[in-house]
Every structure is written in structure tokens, then in C-alpha cells.
Amino acid sequence: MSLRTAGSVLVIFLWSVAVVLGQYGWRVKYTTQSICTLKGSSVDLFCSYTYPSGYTVTTTLWFTKIVNLRDDPDYKDRVTYRSDRMNGHTLKITDLRESDSAEYKFKVITDQTGGKYTGDPGVTLSVTDLQVKVTTTWWSTTLTCSTTCTLTGNPTYIWYRNSKIVQEDSSPSYSVYFQTEDRFYCAVKGINSPAVSVEGHSYFHVTYTHQRICTLKGSSVDIPCSYTFPRGHSVSETKWYTKGKLDDAPQILNPGFGGRVEYLENMQSDSTLRITDLREEDSAEYKFRFRTDQTTWEPTFPGTTLTVTGLQVKVTPATVTEGQKVTLTCSTTCTLTDNPTYIWYKNGHVTTQSNSLFLNPVSSEDAGRYSCAVEGHEDFPSAEETLTVTYGPKNTSVSVSPSGEIMEGSSVTLTCSSDANPPVDKYTWYKKNVTSAKASGQSYSITNIISEDRGEYYCEAQNRKGSMNSTVLMIVVAGNKPPNPPPTQETQQMMDRETLVQCMTTSQT
Numbered sequence: 001m002s003l004r005t006a007g008s009v010l011v012i013f014l015w016s017v018a019v020v021l022g023q024y025g026w027r028v029k030y031t032t033q034s035i036c037t038l039k040g041s042s043v044d045l046f047c048s049y050t051y052p053s054g055y056t057v058t059t060t061l062w063f064t065k066i067v068n069l070r071d072d073p074d075y076k077d078r079v080t081y082r083s084d085r086m087n088g089h090t091l092k093i094t095d096l097r098e099s100d101s102a103e104y105k106f107k108v109i110t111d112q113t114g115g116k117y118t119g120d121p122g123v124t125l126s127v128t129d130l131q132v133k134v135t136t137t138w139w140s141t142t143l144t145c146s147t148t149c150t151l152t153g154n155p156t157y158i159w160y161r162n163s164k165i166v167q168e169d170s171s172p173s174y175s176v177y178f179q180t181e182d183r184f185y186c187a188v189k190g191i192n193s194p195a196v197s198v199e200g201h202s203y204f205h206v207t208y209t210h211q212r213i214c215t216l217k218g219s220s221v222d223i224p225c226s227y228t229f230p231r232g233h234s235v236s237e238t239k240w241y242t243k244g245k246l247d248d249a250p251q252i253l254n255p256g257f258g259g260r261v262e263y264l265e266n267m268q269s270d271s272t273l274r275i276t277d278l279r280e281e282d283s284a285e286y287k288f289r290f291r292t293d294q295t296t297w298e299p300t301f302p303g304t305t306l307t308v309t310g311l312q313v314k315v316t317p318a319t320v321t322e323g324q325k326v327t328l329t330c331s332t333t334c335t336l337t338d339n340p341t342y343i344w345y346k347n348g349h350v351t352t353q354s355n356s357l358f359l360n361p362v363s364s365e366d367a368g369r370y371s372c373a374v375e376g377h378e379d380f381p382s383a384e385e386t387l388t389v390t391y392g393p394k395n396t397s398v399s400v401s402p403s404g405e406i407m408e409g410s411s412v413t414l415t416c417s418s419d420a421n422p423p424v425d426k427y428t429w430y431k432k433n434v435t436s437a438k439a440s441g442q443s444y445s446i447t448n449i450i451s452e453d454r455g456e457y458y459c460e461a462q463n464r465k466g467s468m469n470s471t472v473l474m475i476v477v478a479g480n481k482p483p484n485p486p487p488t489q490e491t492q493q494m495m496d497r498e499t500l501v502q503c504m505t506t507s508q509t
Contacts, residue, residue, distance in 0.1 A: 025052035028106050028119025036126045036149035038191045039098055040211065045091040045123050047106045051115075059109040062091040064102040064122075073355055074099065077335050095212075095335055096127045130193035132186060145172040145186035145193060158187045162204055163299040183228075192301060204229050204297045206288050208304045214334035217278055217310045218380040222264070224272040225288045225304070233292035238265060240273040242284040253286075278308045307334040311382035313370055321465060322391035325360035330372035330382065341375040364389050364421065392466025393420040398459055398473045405478045411447040416459035416470060424461045432456035432472055451477050 031046040051057065061068045062081070069079045069091070080092040093100060105122030109115070128147040135142045145157050159167040159174040161182050167174050174184070183205045185193045192211075209224040229235065240253045240263070253273065255263045265271035271288060287303030289296070309332040320326040330342045344351045347368045351357075353375070359366050367389040373381035396418040406412050416427045428437050429444040432455060438444065446453055456472040 025050060026108075026117040027051075028108070028117065030106075030119060030123050032123060032152075033121070034124040034126070035152045036128060036147070037096060037152060038147075038188060039096055039127050039129045040191050041096055041189055042092065042094040043096060043125065045093075045104055045125070046088065047119060047123075048088045049106065049108050049117075049119070051108055051110060051117065055110040055112050055115050057108060058111050059107075060089060061107050061109075062089075062104055063107060064104050069093075069104075076355055077332060093125075098127045098129065101125060101127045130186060130188065130191060132184065132193050141176045143174045143176065143184055143186070145174075145188070147172075151188065155188045160185050160187065160301060163206075163301045187301075190302065206290075206299045208288075210304050210337070211302070212305045212307070212334075212337075214307045214309060214332065214336050215278060216336070216374060216377050216380050217280055217308050219278055219377050220274065220276040221278060221306065222272050222274050223286050223304050223306065224270070226270050227288065227290060228269065229290070229292055229297065233294055235267050235290055236293055237291040238263070238267065238271050239289050240271070240286060241289070242286045280308050280310070282306065283308045309333040309336075311372055311374070311380070313372055313382050313385035315370075315385060315387055320362055320387075320389055322364055322389050323361045325358070326362045326366075326387070328357040328359070328370055328372075328385075328387070330355065336374065340377075343373045343375055343378065345371045345373070345381065362389055364391050364419075367421075388421070390421050390465055393418040393424055393461035393463060393468040395419045396459065396461045396468045396470040398457065398470045400473060400475070405476050406449055408450060408477055408479050410449055411445060412449060412475065413443055413445045414457060414459070414473065415443045416461060418461035418468065418470075420461065420463045420465070422463050422465070424463050426462040428460045428462070430458055430460065432458065446475075449477055451479065453477055 027050045029048050035043060035045070037043050045062070049060075060081075060083070061070070062079075063069060069075045070081070072079075075093065078094045080094075082090040082092065089106060091104065091106075103122045103124050105118055105120060107116065107118045126149040128149050128151075131146045133144045133146045135144065143159070145159075154170055156168055156170060157172045158165055161184055172186070174186070176184070187193065206225055206227045209226075213221060213223065215221045223240075240261075242251050242253065253261050253275075255261055260276045262274040262276075263271065264274060271290075273286060273288075275282060283306060285303050285305045287299065289298035291297075312331045314329045314331045316327045316329065317324075328344070330344075341353055342355050343353050344357050357370070367387055369384040369386050371381045371384045396416065399415050399417065401413050401415070414429065416429075418424050424442075427440060427442045429439040429441075431438050438457070444457075444459075454475055454477040456474050458470045458472045460467055460469050
């Protein structure tokens with residue numbers, strides 16, 4: 001299998017491998033026990049699993065050192081899970097680092113108590129870099145493309161002499177039978193080793209400081225390189241250029257191009273391309289060439305690949321209920337260079353500094369508009385993303401109009417209030433110690449009230465997330481004031497006499 005044609009993804013299919021068997025129907029099967037691959041490339045780890053009947057799988061995860069890789073900041077934006085209908089699971093890790101070397105295990109968790117299983121031992125991943133080792137005899141020099149482990153999959157080694165391919169073979173060695181001032185290096189799957197000179201003489205060569213750069217839209221970037229050339233040559237011209245797409249003609253980036261390009265160089269050994277006000281369409285492979293007073297030299301090997309990305313807030317899960325946990329991630333299309341610090345904003349105000357924002361448990365007060373930015377590049381934040389938190393009714397209460405003591409024969413209106421998201425869609429009214437509901441709706445009116453209406457009333461607020469009863473409200477009904485009783489016969493006679501006396505007195509006057 002020629003890994004050179006497989007891009008930068010290492011895919012391993014080995015059928016004669018150890019099978020990790022558990023008891024009572026548990027099993028995790030890895031397609032290989034160990035993998036050796038290159039720093040900067042990608043790798044896929046495969047497994048399949050079975051579990052006892054009657055169980056329901058709730059969670060599957062890959063981990064190392066007891067840490068779920070999805071939650072490990074060292075693997076941020078570099079880990080992808082894939083699964084198929086036949087219980088096959090794939091862990092994909094991109095932009096591999098030597099620190100990724102570890103044993104990776106797969107775990108199955110079900111809905112049953114104790115119903116979980118880990119495939120142990122797992123898959124041992126070794127990440128290595130390429131180095132050229134030089135062995136000299138009296139008649140030849142042998143160059144060996146060396147790694148710290150044996151690369152998986154019988155890769156093809158490519159040897160370059162002054163950036164031109166001189167050998168493609170499964171052997172990691174290349175022999176030189178003559179003295180030369182040329183520069184040699186090897187590559188596998190597009191990953192290059194550092195260059196070496198057999199005799200240490202001068203040579204035509206360009207060394208790019210970075211193979212890949214990921215940076216923010218709107219910011220600036222420096223793409224540096226160094227170059228060498230034989231003695232007796234003098235550099236007369238330098239050029240940075242990019243193709244953008246494979247079928248496009250080379251685009252020469254002269255200083256001042258588009259008002260955004262600048263060269264920082266000494267015309268002897270170093271050159272840096274600076275691009276300002278970066279745009280996503282600036283994403284491309286950038287290369288350097290130079291001309292001397294005797295020749296023009298243009299390397300054929302890869303330059304520096306620039307990826308320009310914006311920031312995007314991703315909310316997981318997309319909908320969340322109060323009391324659950326939610327993760328807000330400041331996402332990019334590539335892994336930003338230099339391990340930046342992220343700044344989080346809520347409703348336009350700084351909240352915290354971290355790569356991801358974990359809210360556990362989330363509350364209704366956490367709802368709002370969130371955005372993120374990279375420290376030092378606060379002028380280029382992400383678009384705002386709204387976090388919506390749903391919750392059942394709370395702070396449910398009853399108000400009455402008019403308030404105070406209610407006279408018999410008058411009317412009264414009770415109103416139910418509650419805070420909920422989504423809003424309350426059903427209100428029900430009850431009288432204490434009465435089984436059946438009295439009414440429905442946010443307001444309840446009692447007209448021509450009588451003494452039997454006195455008592456304690458409460459409402460129930462309900463939405464699809466839950467329900468809540470209010471505290472009780474006492475209604476006091478007062479009777480009308482009774483009329484004065486009629487006077488007795490004796491009292492009436494006395495009143496008549498007083499009236500007669502008053503009349504006589506008036507007549508005499």
C-alpha cells in the first residue's frame with residue numbers, strides 16, 4: 001500500500017489482530033493493536049463492539065489517561081467520531097503531535113447499573129518525526145530516513161536532491177556514490193524531513209519556518225523562510241507567490257500587492273512575507289523563489305499552507321433545559337497557531353477566558369447572546385449566538401382585584417402570573433379542599449359573590465417543561481349591614497308625645 005497517494009490520513013486494515021473479549025456478551029474488537037505514523041499527518045483508529053441483549057447503549061467514547069478525547073483541550077478541533085449501523089466506530093485525529101503517542105481505548109456505557117465495558121488493551125499509537133541519518137564509508141554515503149518506530153502500512157519513501165525527486169522506494173535508504181554540494185531530504189505522505197548536506201557545502205535550498213499556519217480573518221500574518229545558494233552567486237531578486245488552486249496560474253505577490261503585502265528581508269538569507277487584513281480567500285499555499293546573477297531557482301517541494309478562518313460559537317446541545325449542562329465552543333476551521341487564549345462575551349460584556357465555556361448546571365440566568373474572540377485580536381470577534389434555556393413555571397403567584405374585604409353581591413377577579421420558557425400554555429384554578437377545578441385561563445372572575453365563595457384559592461401554571469402551584473389566596477366575603485329594627489309600641493308612644501309637645505309649643509308662640 002502506497003501511503004504517499006493517501007494524502008495525510010493513515011488508514012489501517014489488519015484482520016489478524018487480537019480481539020478483546022469480555023464476559024456475558026461484552027466485546028470490543030480493534031482492527032489493530034499498534035500504529036506508528038508521522039507527526040503532522042492524520043490517523044483513523046477503528047473498532048467494533050457487542051453488548052448483552054436487553055441493554056441500551058447511551059454513550060460511547062474514546063479516551064486516554066481516563067480523559068474523554070472530546071473534552072481534552074489538547075485535542076481541541078482535532079478529534080472526530082464516526083459510527084455506522086454495524087456498531088463500527090472510528091476515531092480520527094488530525095494534525096498529529098508527538099505528545100499524542102498513547103494507548104487509546106474505547107468504552108461503551110449502557111442504561112443498566114454497572115452496564116459498561118472498556119476494550120483493554122487498546123490501540124497503541126506512536127507518533128514520530130522524520131530525521132535523516134548519514135552513514136559514510138570509504139566509497140559511498142548512505143542516507144537513511146529514520147523514525148523512532150516502524151511506520152505502519154509499508155510506506156513509500158521519497159528522496160529529494162535539491163528539491164527534485166531522485167528515488168521513490170519502500171526502502172528508507174538512499175546511497176550517494178560521489179562528492180556533492182547538493183542538499184538531500186526524505187519525505188513520506190507529504191511530510192518532509194529536515195534537509196542535510198552530505199559534504200556540508202553550499203546548496204540551493206529554501207526552508208520554510210512553518211509548514212502550516214492558521215490565523216484569523218481580519219488579522220495579519222508573517223510567513224518566514226530562509227534560503228541558501230552556492231558560493232559565488234549573488235541574489236538579485238526574490239519573489240513570493242501562490243497558486244491558490246492547483247489549476248490556477250501562479251500569482252506573484254509583489255510588495256504593495258492589493259495594499260496588503262509587504263516583504264521583510266535582507267536579500268542574503270532570509271525573507272518574510274507579511275499580509276495584512278486577511279480574508280478567507282487568502283487561504284492558499286505560499287512559496288518563495290529567488291534569482292541570482294547566474295540562475296533562477298524555484299523549489300518544487302511544498303511551501304507554507306495558510307488557512308484563514310473566522311470564529312463561530314457552537315452550542316452543544318443546541319437546545320437545553322435548566323439543570324442540564326451545555327458547552328459553548330469557540331470554533332475555527334483549523335487549529336489556530338500559537339495556542340491562543342479565547343475571550344467570551346455575554347450580551348456584549350466580558351464573562352471569562354477559556355477555550356470552551358462549560359455551564360453545568362445551566363440556569364435561566366445563563367440565557368443570552370454569546371460571542372467569542374482571541375486575546376490580542378478582540379477587534380475580530382465571532383458573530384453572536386443566542387443561548388436559549390427552557391424551564392418549567394416558577395415564581396407563580398396570584399393577585400386579586402379589588403383587594404381587601406369583598407362585599408356580598410359584588411365581583412372579584414383573580415389573576416395568575418408565572419415565569420416560564422416556553423411561556424405558560426395552561427392555567428387552572430382551584431379552591432382548597434375542593435377536588436375539581438374551578439376554572440381555566442390566566443384570570444378567574446367571580447360575579448355576584450356570596451358567602452359560600454369565601455375560602456382559599458390557588459392556580460396551577462403549566463407548560464411542556466413542567467407545572468407549579470401558586471401560594472393560596474384567602475377571599476373574605478362580608479355580608480350587607482342589616483336594617484334598623486322597627487320601634488316598640490312603648491317607644492312609638494313616647495315619640496308621638498314628643499311630637500305633640502313640640503307642636504303645642506310652636507302654636508303658643
